[in-house]
Every structure is written in structure tokens, then in C-alpha cells.
Amino acid sequence: MAQQKMVNGVNVDELFKTIDAIKEKPDIAKFKFRATNKWIMGTHNRATIKSFYGALTEDDTRKPMVFELDEPPVLLGKNEGANPVEYLLVALSGCLTTSLVAHAAARGIEIKGVESRYEGDIDLRGFLGISEQVPVGYQGIRVYFKIDANLSEEQKKELIAMAQKYSPVFNTITKSAPVTVGLDT
């Protein structure tokens, strides 16, 4: 068997095979991701990730991954976990990083290291219903990347632009997505 081409730990042969398969049969690209949540007490609740649908198949092989969510005492919680808006930054950080690394790999660009930091502003007058003028969600999020690679600053900026263009979480946050909420009957 021929050796598989790996760049940045990404199996590039497999990646291009997937792209070819999707071009032939676009339904392969349709994924459904899921979570469940159970309220514990006060600001403490617990989310679980397990099954997903994708590549025309239901995947239930993963062990459940459980996440505690809570607030710090200043927000009336007991620090039983990171809070929901912090999990949003976790999601954004993972997605920009993977998008950057994978799209670099697809172009044969080798990366030695990637680190990034995130800071988002929220004015709780929105959440608390004190002012209708104040946005309830993040007012803005700032992201800073450090990329260790044999690349010019210009080339590193191109990688960052690519990460933004192709990251699903970045695009969900910056372009919005419809969310329907109803009673489970």
C-alpha cells in the first residue's frame, strides 16, 4: 500500500478523496450535529454530546462527552464549570484553529505551531432586561493568532483570512443562523 500523505497531521490524500466523493454525491456533505442538556440547579446544567449524522450514516459509536456549565459566584453560580458564553469562545477557538490547519494542509503549507487567544465583550444589562438598547449577545469578539511556520507575515495573514472564510463556527457567529425553539411534545 502506498504511504498516505500527511501534512500538519491531516491526511491530505483522504481529504481530497472526500472532496471528490462529495462532488459526485453532494448528500455525503450533509451533517447533523446534536447535544442534549439537563438542568441541575440554579445556573448549573450539564450538556452531553454523542451521536451525529454524516456521510449518509448515523454515527452512535462515540462515548458520551459530558460538559458542566455554571457561572462564577459574581453571576450567582458556584463555578461548577465554564459558563455558556465561555463555551462559545471554546467553540470559536477550535473551529478557527482546525480551519486554519486543514486549509494550510490542503495547500501543502507546513505549520509547526498555532496558538490563539479570544476576548469577548458582554454588557449584562441585556441579559438582565435592564435596557432594551443594549445587545443581549456578544458586542464583539477579538482574536489574536500566533503561527509558528516558515512563512512571511503576509502569508500568515492569508492563513488567518482562510480560517475565517472556511470556519463554520466563525461564520455562524458573524453571519447568524436561524434557531427555532419549541416544546418537546
Add this chain to the structure above:
Amino acid sequence: MAQQKMVNGVNVDELFKTIDAIKEKPDIAKFKFRATNKWIMGTHNRATIKSFYGALTEDDTRKPMVFELDEPPVLLGKNEGANPVEYLLVALSGCLTTSLVAHAAARGIEIKGVESRYEGDIDLRGFLGISEQVPVGYQGIRVYFKIDANLSEEQKKELIAMAQKYSPVFNTITKSAPVTVGLDT
């Protein structure tokens, strides 16, 4: 000392004291939440949550909370953690749940249990750059709540509407937020 009024595990006396303090000094409501991320290999990276700024104070008292992010094998990963778009659902689930429970508490509505499930659609032709017509982010997310409380279906639907109105993550996703990304120099 007088006993504190607790509803749904939320200290309602403290909540209303906080609201009064913010009305007098709005800067108390300005929070900054943060994350850092380090790429490990391929689609595997690691996010850390620790410090935040809020109530006019820098809080560095929490222990670091570490989250592994990876993809399943069908998306070229090794299942070292949930993937970024799944973390987004975790964030949404925690935020809607806490918003529902806290706003019910503020109105004196007692809740016995809350469970919810989330499913979001992503077409990976966006991420893979196969089609410019396909959105890169979530095309839509569906949420279903089960609420155990002495309430009519109409009252439960009002609670769900309140959760959507006041949840920061729900509002970030449905109304979008600006994200600036740059090189850390």
C-alpha cells in the same frame, strides 16, 4: 441575618441587589470573557478558560478549565474530543437553560426540571470550499424543551420565549456578532 430568598436554586435577593447596583452604576454590567487555544496535531486542539473581567474586577481565582476539541474519523480526526460545532451547541444549551431558569426565578416561577435537545444542520461543501453557494456555518438549529413545572403549555411557551429573548448565546447566534481576527505581535 435574614434568610436569602432562593427560587430554582437562584438567589433572587442577590439577583435584584445586582440589578439595583447596575442601574446606579452601569459599568458593573460590563464583562469580558476569554479563552486561549493551542493546536495539538491535525484536527486536535485544546482550549483553556480561566480569567474574566466583570463587576469592575479582574477575576483570576478559578482553576484552568481545559477542553479537548477534535473531529471523528469520518472528518479526519481521532475522536480526542467533541468538535467545534458541537461545542457551539453545548454553549447554546447551557445559555438557554440558565436564561430560562433565572428569568423564571426572578418572576417567582418554580421549576422542577428542564431538559432540552439540539440538532443543527451543516453542509460541509461550505467548509471544504466546494461550493460558494452553500453557507459555511450552521444552516439552522432546532431546539426542543421539556419543562417539569406546575404550568400550562402556554406558560411553558412563555418561559421558552423569555429564554430566547435574554440568552446571550442565542442572541449572538441569531443576530450575529462582529469577530476581528489578527496576528498577535
